[in-house]
Amino acid sequence: MDKIKCFLLDMDGTVHLSGKAFSGAADAVARMRKQGRVFFVTNSTLYSRKQQADKLVKMGIPCTADEVYTSAIATRDLLNREHKGKTVYVLGTEILKTELRDGGIKVVGNNPDLVVVSFDNKLNFENLTKTCDFIRAGIPFLATHPDFNYPILGGYWPDCGATLALIKSCTGKDPFVVCGKPFEPLGQGVRNLVGCEAREVAMFGDRLLTDIPLAKNNGFVAVLVLTGESTLKDHEKSKIKADIILPSVAEWDSISQSSRKS
Secondary structure, X not given: OOOOOEEEEOOEOOOEEOOEEOOOHHHHHHHHHHHOEEEEEXXXXXXXXXXXXXXXHHOOOOOOHHHEEEXXXXXXXXXXXXXOOOEEEEEOOHHHHHHHHHOOOEEOOOOOOEEEEOOOOOOOHHHXXXXXXXXXXXXXXXXXXXXXXEEEOOEEEEOXXXXXXXXXXXXXXXXXXXXXXXXXXXXHHHHHHHOOOHHHEEEEEOOOOOHHHHHHHHOOEEEEEOOOOOOHHHHHHOOOOOOXXXXXXXXXXXXXXXXXXX
């Protein structure tokens, strides 16, 4: 861990839960900044990058919007890179639509070239039906991220993955690409950010289906923290293994400290 030059941190379930920082998280991030760069990487499309940064600042964790990379930004970057000029219909939050528009993507209500499916905390039957109708008609669709659950205090909200399962059951179709963790579009975006060798990057996250595979797929050190979705039993059953398991992000440097003492 003392060789790491860039720290990638998942947010919900890793650094905080529903806007409340985990004990010791702020101090841990401060120590990381003394050793290298820090970026916050999240699949959440509920908040913009600026809102995510402002939330962290309110928790006592200094952060700027440029230090946040979301699945919304990975989606925007992919659309600009591979589908320049195409119009999109979005099943998702108003924040996501704004992030896409701000990045030069034309969001429309009818006759789209593409459909973007994401988390939507105001999902309604009309928009869901419209989305399925577009997809049945042969309009290609992509998804921002694969997460089935969005962690909140006291439980979970159904996330984008749950919506994708519903769409699959209605249309028989899957997205042609998923942009968020652990898939290539977000991985490419993160690699463009870090500016160092893969083995000098550590990814901290609570999810075995997204955070740890992102690290493994890109050659980063994979650190599973047990403050969120995944448990030790989940890890034992998983085919994808973390390099390091910690009770919380607050204890990230305990391994290197123990090594130096020995």
